[in-house]
Amino acid sequence: MFFCSSFLLNAESLTGKMSVFKGSDLCNLAENTLTYLNRGAVFDSKAIHGGQLNQYQFDLAQVKSTLKFICQTYREDVRAGRQSRLHDPAFIANNFQQVHWQPDLKLAHNIAKQTKNQAKKNLLNRIPTDKILLTKYYTKLVHAQFDKTNEFNHALYQLPFDEQGLSQSQAMAQKDTLTRFKFTRQQVMQGALDVPALAKPILWLTESGLHDAMLQGTAVVKEDEKTHYFNVHRNNGINYDYAINKDQQARYWYFKKVPGILGYGIEPEDKIQVIPQVTVAGNVAQLGLGKLIMLSYKNASGELINRLVILADQGGAFDNNNFQLDLLTGSYYGWSDYHKANKHLPDFVKATILLKK
Structure with a gap:
């Protein structure tokens, strides 16, 4: 009520x-x-x-x-x-x-x-x-690497290999056997997808950068004259818990490279x-x-x-x-530049x- x-x-x-x-x-x-x-x-x-x-x-x-x-x-x-x-x-x-x-x-x-x-x-x-x-939310301008380093050691992964090519409905019909539904965010961060390789990493972030990307749903990377956009694709089926902090959430999102900032939709395309x-x-x-x-x-x-x-x-x-x-305000690296631009709201x-x- x-x-x-x-x-x-x-x-x-x-x-x-x-x-x-x-x-x-x-x-x-x-x-x-x-x-x-x-x-x-x-x-x-x-x-x-x-x-x-x-x-x-x-x-x-x-x-x-x-x-x-x-x-x-x-x-x-x-x-x-x-x-x-x-x-x-x-x-x-x-x-x-x-x-x-x-x-x-x-x-x-x-x-x-x-x-x-x-x-x-x-x-x-x-x-x-x-x-x-x-x-307010924003697309996360992230400091990232396309290869793993000591500092950038947490990955955004593509959809796991065993789900590539499956539609959303096909995947849901097989969810009991698919990799996507087996691991929490914490397990993924600890390497559950790495040995054996169950999914392809597409971007490497810091720990805080990963949690921010999961919360915002988009990661934006500027590389020389190029801007790369990565958007949430499908998650591990664990609900978002409003009562806990972002770094405690068990929900993990798999990402996909996309042409721009994307909002609602079933699939990235x-x-x-x-x-x-x-x-x-x-x-x-x-x-x-x-x-x-x-x-x-x-x-x-x-x-x-x-x-x-x-x-x-x-x-x-x-x-x-x-x-x-939740108002989409723009693209920022973090709290400092976001707050400076939006503190009046x-x-x-x-x-x-x-x-x-």
Whole structure:
């Protein structure tokens, strides 16, 4: 059960400023997400559906119409040589239904009781009744080597040899015999895949770099004039445990080299190419992929900011989680450069799902 009604449908004017996003980025992400939705529920019933939260049921056709309308509006404004109406609060209020999100505080408080991480406990207990927790994630710029060294001695592995060529459904039918499901992250880090060789290492990281890559889901390596992208492929079937720290997680992800930053999808070749600052990860299984969401908060000057994002990614932390979204902020080497670029962003925001009228 939720703390209170999770959604309240309203038709009302907007205050504040529509900013901190580019219409071009929002349009590109909308099209990428719509392409995935058009594959149909037969392809991916987990994500391709209208979605719901408590009593409110979304309609998939309306979700698709909303994504199409974003690009239609953006392109009409470009052709007309005018400022994008996506940055006009009155236009947003007149053309979209506003579905306000209230967090599942009961779940958040239960998790807070279980975790030993005091900072996480404090954060979960401070979620307001009318706002959600906004965490942030980034693609990990990693210091790495393509060959093992004394310093870089923990590998990201490709899918094990005994699973190469198998579809996801074929692999699940054979999971009792496959290497992928046999080892925890700690066992892999201790060399369980090495003798005999059960999988091919594709990148070597430090211990902390490995845990960061597992958490972020992407590893980005800059080599001279080239940038290499590695994305999560399939995991060992162990659930993410929200109550413990990242270096204690038993879940291990196998990775694959990919052409860019990828978000939600069953296989790397099917995943949505996502864009920083307009992408959020969340509870795709319940909300449904492709929701246009307005995040509202006050900046350091006290000005109300409304920014538009699209639900185009997920993560293990969002299973049954209806109190949080995760904003893709960019690519960084670590906490220091990430924090410098994003310290102005709040922990809690008002979230409103927008649907084309």
